[in-house]
Amino acid sequence: MELLPFWLCLGFHFLTVEWRNQSGMVTAASQGGCKLVDGVADCRGQNLSSVPSNLPPFPHTLILDANPLKILWNHSLQHYPLLETLSLHSCQLQRVGRDAFQEQVHLRSLALPDNALSESYKETAAAFRRLQGLWRLDLSGNSLTEDMVALMLQNLSSLESVCLARNTIMRLDDSVFEGLGQLRELDLQRNYIFEIEGGAFDGLTELRHLNLAYNNLPCIVDFSLTQLRLLNVSYNALEWFLASAEEAAFELETLDLSHNQLLFFPLLPQSSKLHTLLLRDNNMGFYRDLYNTSSPREMVAQFLLVDGNVTNITTVNLWEEFASSDLADLRFLDMSQNQFQYLPNGFLKKMPALSHLNLNQNCLIALHIREHEPPEALTELDLSQNQLSELHLAPGLPGCLRSLRSFNLSSNQLLGVPTGLFADASNITTVDMSHNQISLCPQPAGLASMSPPSCVDFRNVTSLRSLSLEGCGLGALQDCSFQGTALTHLDLSGNWGVLNGSTAPLQNIAPTLQVLSLKNVGLSSSFMELDFSGFRNLRDLDLSGNSLTSFPRFRGSLALQTLDLRRNSLTAIPQRAVSEQLMRSLRTIYLSQNPYDCCWVEGWGDLQRLHSITDLAMVTCNLSSKVIRLIDLPRGMPQDCKWERVDMGLLYLVLILPSCVTLLVACTVIFLIFKKPLLQVIKSRCHWSSVY
Secondary structure, eight states: OTTHHHHHHHHHHHHHHHHHHHTTOOEEOSSTTOEEETTEEEOTTSOOSSOOSOSOSOOSEEEOTTOOOOEEOTTTTTTOTTOOEEEOTTOOOOEEOTTTTTTOTTOOEEEOOSSOTTTTHHHHHHHHTTOTTOOEEEOTTSOOOHHHHHHHTTTOTTOOEEEOOSSOOOEEOTTTTTTOTTOOEEEOOSSOOOEEOTTTTTTOTTOOEEEOOSSOOOEEEEEOOTTOSEEEOOSSOOSEEEEOSSOOOOOOOEEEOOSSOOOSOOBOOSSOOOOEEEOOSSOOOOOGGGSOOSSGGGGEEEEEEEETTEEEEEEEESTTTTTTSOOTTOOEEEOOSSOOOOOOTTTGGGOTTOOEEEOOSSOOOEEEEBTTBSOTTOOEEEOOSSOOOEEEEOTTOTTTTTTOOEEEOOSSOOSOOOTTHHHHOTTOOEEEOTTSOOOBSSOOTTTTTOOSSOOBOOTTOTTOOEEEOTTSOOOOOOTTTTTTOOOSEEEOTTOTTSSTTOSGGGTTTTTTOOEEEOTTSOOOGGGOOOBOTTOTTOOEEEOTTSOOOSOOBOOSSOOOOEEEOOSSOOOOOOHHIIIIIIHHHOOEEEOOSSOEETTSOTTHHHHHHTTOBTTGGGOEEEETTEEEEGGGSOSSOOHHHHHHHSOHHHHHHHHHHHHHHHHHHHHHHHHHHTOHHHHHHHHHHHTOOOOO
């Protein structure tokens, strides 16, 4: 009877734990530190050598990742008949027992990545045959070959998603995926695939997403997967991509051919729903204007396709490969990092829905803006890092860039742009013209009469918010260069003398500016203090790479959060700046690479308490001809600084006065010795006795 209360309490405890598990509350499992949350048993990283057998019997998800199981024994999972998801990531599995999944009739998702299943793949394949209701299978990173994969996937007709990434598959034939009629997603990236036989994917009638990235495919010819919506063949060795010449309707929406060795624009399906085409980092170009072809035969290439005893010949027009492609729905086109020297007439006209066009890092020399080229739907155009020296705007095309929001022309050879180009771009918000030798309107009176180069006019572009003019060789700005704009971001870095020591040219946009970069613009000590008092909304200010000797002035309300003063000539920071302004709003300040005087660093303590100096470890100061890191300075004023803090005028007076008195007395004595008559007269008048 004495033990009755104990057993009652123990029973009440177990009932409470069971109720909490069923209601979804977090409780510690009975072994290995596993946790059960809403039917998910999480046992990852518990150093388990076997599947725990005494967890509650009702979890639908069991996670055993990062445990050294090595072997999944027969009937290891028999205590969990309701499992729907099982994850065994990085468990060092070398073997899966034939009956390991005998009781798992409800299992829908099985993840076995980064194991060693190639060691006993036949036994593992036998175990998989129990999983007739499996939907998702992840076998990535198991060193599997194509023959192993074919055996493991046999009779798994219910599969909808298979991941075989990071294995050692080298070629695909029609036997690898045989019987997978329900498969919708197939991931084969990061293998060694160099050949895909015809018909390898013919049985996958429901396949929608196919990932073949990071393989060794040399070409794709007669592409005929009409049901596919996404195809990723990036990071291969493709030199050709030719779709089937048949007029079948393709469902393809996204095609990624980036980072290959394509020589020509891909031959795309004649009827498709393609909206994203990625061609970045290839060797493509258009060549019709570069070669004198006297015969149409010189403009075609013929491909000999051998499939068993059947031989087909495909003829392709090399110079107009885009002409027969269906690009009507294309919205995103990336052709960057190629060798395009020009765009053929009518090329962009075939893409009326195009909104994003990336042509950076090519060899474009000139761009002609014609009717419907670029299309009216275009919102983002990147032409940076080309060799553009000319932009041609066809006359009578008002509003040709009306939808454009972002225009990148940086790192070209432009001397100007067509008159009124930005005036028509009524929705443009971002322009980057950095690293072009341009000038801004209005020009100084002495240069206004010069026709070439023409100036670029940003005045009254009311939608413009971000403008980058770094390294454009700009002269001194006029006070109205940005009149009528509401710029929030402006970069004038690398334009020596652009402000001529005053912020007056920026007063029109001072109330709206939030980010301003004036790096390396020639601000020097002769300009005394820069006044940013009118920049009420300024958050980020970059003044690095100048020769400032005084701290910029900030008065009134201050929103400044980031200030960069590196590589200037500052010797001290005024105490008023630290205590009154910087501590109020500043969150980040860069102060290194300045010749600070160690005896004038009182403000550092306040800044250090705010953790504002991002580069504090690199800030140094000069003390008695020595360079010392600021963080290594002793607390309190160094001994060498005490003499420097004394009033030097008073010090000099104290040192010089005794010397002057001594010198005066000496001079008087000498004078009296050599003037005896005068001395005698003085004595007689004073009636002094004489010993002479």
